[in-house]
Each structure stands twice: as structure tokens, then as C-alpha cells.
Amino acid sequence: MGPGLFNFGTFMAHSLDFVGHALRAPLGKEVTMHILVLGGSPKGESSLTLRYVRFLALKFPEHSFEELHVATSIRTLERDGDALEALAAKVQAADAVIFAFPLYVCLVHADYKRFFELVEERGLMEAFSGKPALLLSSSVHWFDHTALEYVRGMAEDWGMGICGVYSAAMRDLTKAEERARIESFGRIAFKRAASGELPHRETAPRPAWDYAYTPRGGGVPVASGGLKLLIVTDGAPGSGIRAMAERFQTLFDGTSELVDLNVLPMKGGCQGCIRCGLDNQCIYGDSDGVKAVYREKLRQADIVVWAYAIRDRYWSARAKTFIDRRFLDTHQPNAVGKQVVYLVSGPLSDHANLRQIMVGMEEFGGGHLAAVVTDESRDAVVIDGAIRGAVERAVECHQAGYEAPRTFLGVAGAKIFRDEIWGPLRFPFVGDHRYYKAHGLYDFPQRQWGIRLKNTLLRALVLLPPVRRAILADMKSHMVQPLDGVLASLRRPDGGS
Numbered sequence: 001m002g003p004g005l006f007n008f009g010t011f012m013a014h015s016l017d018f019v020g021h022a023l024r025a026p027l028g029k030e031v032t033m034h035i036l037v038l039g040g041s042p043k044g045e046s047s048l049t050l051r052y053v054r055f056l057a058l059k060f061p062e063h064s065f066e067e068l069h070v071a072t073s074i075r076t077l078e079r080d081g082d083a084l085e086a087l088a089a090k091v092q093a094a095d096a097v098i099f100a101f102p103l104y105v106c107l108v109h110a111d112y113k114r115f116f117e118l119v120e121e122r123g124l125m126e127a128f129s130g131k132p133a134l135l136l137s138s139s140v141h142w143f144d145h146t147a148l149e150y151v152r153g154m155a156e157d158w159g160m161g162i163c164g165v166y167s168a169a170m171r172d173l174t175k176a177e178e179r180a181r182i183e184s185f186g187r188i189a190f191k192r193a194a195s196g197e198l199p200h201r202e203t204a205p206r207p208a209w210d211y212a213y214t215p216r217g218g219g220v221p222v223a224s225g226g227l228k229l230l231i232v233t234d235g236a237p238g239s240g241i242r243a244m245a246e247r248f249q250t251l252f253d254g255t256s257e258l259v260d261l262n263v264l265p266m267k268g269g270c271q272g273c274i275r276c277g278l279d280n281q282c283i284y285g286d287s288d289g290v291k292a293v294y295r296e297k298l299r300q301a302d303i304v305v306w307a308y309a310i311r312d313r314y315w316s317a318r319a320k321t322f323i324d325r326r327f328l329d330t331h332q333p334n335a336v337g338k339q340v341v342y343l344v345s346g347p348l349s350d351h352a353n354l355r356q357i358m359v360g361m362e363e364f365g366g367g368h369l370a371a372v373v374t375d376e377s378r379d380a381v382v383i384d385g386a387i388r389g390a391v392e393r394a395v396e397c398h399q400a401g402y403e404a405p406r407t408f409l410g411v412a413g414a415k416i417f418r419d420e421i422w423g424p425l426r427f428p429f430v431g432d433h434r435y436y437k438a439h440g441l442y443d444f445p446q447r448q449w450g451i452r453l454k455n456t457l458l459r460a461l462v463l464l465p466p467v468r469r470a471i472l473a474d475m476k477s478h479m480v481q482p483l484d485g486v487l488a489s490l491r492r493p494d495g496g497s
């Protein structure tokens with residue numbers, strides 16, 4: 001498609017809620033680049049992320065900026081092929097593109113995700129190819145890296161060169177030193193974008209995937225002792241991932257329910273309105289089927305299975321819509337004590353970023369990721385065995401009450417939310433504040449009086465040279481001493497501690 005295909009009159013007639021927010025350079029200054037901003041916020045004009053773009057526009061008046069609210073226009077873009085082509089023509093005519101998006105549950109918002117799908121469905125990637133791109137997100141830095149990696153991967157798949165990546169915290173623009181940092185970023189990234197040389201790609205290309213699992217059948221169901229199973233899938237009947245989900249269900253002998261996201265009534269995606277903040281009531285209420293899944297079916301389940309097929313570098317936008325709507329529980333873990341299994345169709349081992357999102361989500365959710373099964377072996381017998389193994393593991397872990405300790409993703413993520421809810425986000429997230437207080441999630445170190453006393457004493461003692469020498473001479477054994485004490489007590493005949 002050439003730039004000539006773009007007709008402004010036609011574009012406007014499609015009644016998109018795009019806003020042509022052009023900030024032109026003052027007279028006498030040379031406009032060096034026309035920069036197209038693809039906005040990913042469900043809040044459109046009220047997007048906080050766009051304020052960062054506008055700051056750059058103010059600081060670099062030699063460039064012109066044009067904003068398109070892609071996420072809020074997604075239904076139009078879906079319905080109206082001409083509107084999407086018009087957008088692609090704008091991309092092709094631009095000198096550079098800024099992907100400007102908020103973080104939504106470790107990724108971009110579902111409607112922005114849908115945009116990436118649409119471009120590929122309609123084969124419009126060529127318009128993006130060879131363009132310099134900047135990635136600009138705003139967030140509380142909770143899994144911002146996985147969202148940025150997703151967009152980088154997609155843009156690089158389309159042949160774009162990433163000239164700059166900026167992860168702004170929500171309130172950065174209010175701080176002088178952060179404004180200086182963003183300005184520096186803009187100077188470096190725009191210079192790079194204008195240089196005519198595209199940076200090399202940093203993500204590996206996506207492998208193609210065409211396998212669909214067909215179960216072999218048979219096998220005695222695993223005795224679960226009356227546990228309840230919930231399976232959520234975006235796999236339509238007849239698909240490989242649906243077959244994996246159904247196989248899991250067949251091999252489980254307890255009560256089970258399968259929720260098909262293709263038919264679950266979902267009126268729309270999360271609107272970012274934060275009405276949920278005060279008392280965890282989502283604006284959609286009971287008007288569609290999402291609340292019942294999270295509030296009733298998930299709460300009642302002992303074992304939860306998420307069964308998704310990889311679509312581009314994540315699951316489908318349909319699945320993401322459901323995942324974003326999880327935010328009715330805001331920053332509160334909603335799967336505490338549950339065993340969680342992922343069934344995945346597609347080459348998960350090539351998607352380390354997606355794997356990180358899965359683990360991070362579950363560690364935050366408070367459940368225990370008991371098993372991950374993929375169809376990567378392309379062998380129905382092997383997959384059957386793996387699904388059976390996952391059922392057994394989930395049941396066994398539940399019966400043993402076993403939950404693996406959280407890793408960095410869960411531990412660090414919890415600290416970010418703890419600090420945000422204690423501080424800047426306490427309003428409007430007062431529901432979270434109540435929950436964090438009630439569940440002991442405000443585990444700041446300042447209340448640990450024993451440790452504080454010990455630290456104060458030791459800091460004073462090491463000022464004495466002989467004590468200092470003694471401690472430093474045997475630091476290693478000091479560190480294992482408490483653990484050795486536990487082992488010694490366990491070796492006592494009574495095994496007491």
C-alpha cells in the first residue's frame with residue numbers, strides 16, 4: 001500500500017475518535033520528522049501516557065506529532081477495513097512511530113493487543129516495515145518490562161527498528177529530574193530515529209505453529225477426593241487447546257466446569273475507570289458473565305486451569321479482555337490456596353517473556369503453579385501423558401497443601417504493590433488498603449523490632465576493633481549458625497526444635 005491510498009476525508013468519515021493532535025514547529029524552525037503516536041490507553045484523550053508524549057512534543061517542536069487513539073477506536077478498526085487501511089497509510093507516511101501505552105496486567109490493554117492482531121490479520125505489516133519506532137509506557141513498574149518486550153517483539157517482527165524505550169512511572173512528569181531524564185531520552189531517541197539507520201532487532205523471530213492436538217482417549221480418571229476444578233479457555237470447540245482442556249477435564253474425577261471465553265458474555269474490556277478502587281465493584285457489575293467467573297467459580301475452585309493458545313507473542317485479545325477484567329479484584333491476590341495449571345498450545349519455550357508473565361501473574365495471584373503443559377512435542381501420546389501428570393500433580397499438591405515459595409517475580413511484585421497501596425495509590429484503592437491491612441501484607445521491615453535491635457547492637461559492637469576482627473574472621477559460620485541450630489535440634493532423638 002502506498003501513501004497515496006490515504007484520503008483524509010474518508011478517514012474522518014469513518015468517525016473514529018482519533019484526535020489529530022498536531023503540535024507543529026514554530027515558524028522558522030525546520031520540521032525534521034512527522035511522528036505518528038499510536039495510543040494504547042482505554043481512556044483515549046484522558047490517557048496519562050499521552051501527557052509524556054505531549055511533553056516530548058513541547059520539548060522538540062522541530063518535529064510534528066500526530067496522536068491516534070488506537071485502543072479506543074478498536075471496534076471501528078475491527079468493523080471497518082478502510083479505517084484500518086487509512087491508519088496503515090498514516091504509518092507509512094510517517095517518519096517515525098511512537099507506541100505510547102499504559103501497562104495492563106503485565107502487557108498492553110486488550111484492545112491494543114487486538115490492534116496488533118488486526119494488523120497481522122489484514123496483512124498490513126508492510127506499512128510498518130523499515131520505520132523507526134519508540135516505545136513509551138506509563139505504569140507503576142509492575143511487569144513493565146514484559147509489556148515493553150511484547151511490543152518490541154511485535155514491532156521488530158514487522159521490520160521496525162526500535163530507537164528508544166522509555167518506561168515512565170505514573171507521576172514522573174511532576175518531578176523536575178524526571179522531566180530532564182525524559183527530555184534526554186527524547187533527544188537521543190529522536191536523533192537515532194532521524195539518522196536513517198535502523199537498529200538491529202533484539203528479539204528472536206517468532207516460530208510458526210500449525211500443530212493441533214487430538215487426544216488418544218482412554219485412561220482412568222485421577223481420584224481427586226471430591227475437589228472442584230475450573231477450566232477457563234479461549235479455545236473454540238474443535239481446536240487443539242480446547243481438546244487439551246477437555247482432556248484435562250476427562251482425566252479429573254471431581255466436579256468440574258469449563259468456561260469458554262468465546263461464548264462467555266463480555267460487554268467490553270476494562271475501561272481504566274478505577275471505580276473498582278473503593279470497594280471492588282466493577283462498572284460492568286453483573287451485566288455480563290465476567291464477575292461470576294472471578295467471584296463465584298474461581299473462588300469455589302480448588303484447581304484452576306488456564307488453557308490458552310499462543311497468539312503472536314501472548315494469548316488472544318479475547319483472553320486478554322478477560323484477564324484485564326480480573327482487575328475487579330484490583331491489587332488483591334484472588335487465587336490464594338489454589339493449585340493452578342496452564343495448558344498451552346504453541347511454542348512456549350520460544351516465548352520466555354510470556355512464560356515470565358504466566359509465572360508472575362500466578363505468584364501475584366497467590367495460587368501455586370503446579371504444572372505447565374504444552375503441545376510442543378507434537379505427539380498426542382506424550383501430550384496425553386503430560387496432561388495426566390498435571391492432573392495428578394495438581395491433586396497431589398492440593399492434598400499435601402503444598403505451595404512452592406515465590407520467586408523474584410512474586411516477591412518483588414508484591415513489594416511494589418505494598419509500597420504503592422501504602423503510599424500514592426491508597427486513594428482510590430482503599431479496598432486494597434483494607435485487604436493489605438487485614439492480611440498482613442504491609443510487612444515493612446520497620447516493625448521487626450528484634451532485627452532492628454540486633455542490627456543496632458551489632459553496628460555499635462563492630463566499632464570495637466577486637467569484636468570487628470572476630471566477626472569478620474568468621475562471617476561465613478555466623479551466617480549458617482541459625483540454620484545449623486535448626487538441624488542440630490532436628491537430630492536430637494525427640495526431633496524437637
Ligand SMILES: Cc1cc2nc3c(=O)[nH]c(=O)nc-3n(C[C@H](O)[C@H](O)[C@H](O)COP(=O)(O)O)c2cc1C
Nearest residue numbers: 041047048049102103104105106139140141142327
Ligand atoms: C486494569 C489495570 C491494569 C493495570 N496493570 C498494570 C500493570 O500490570 N503494571 C503496572 O505497572 N501498572 C498497571 N496499571 C497502571 C496503569 O498502567 C497506569 O495507571 C498508567 O499510567 C495508565 O495510563 P493511561 O492513563 O495512559 O491509561 C494498571 C491499571 C489498570 C486500570
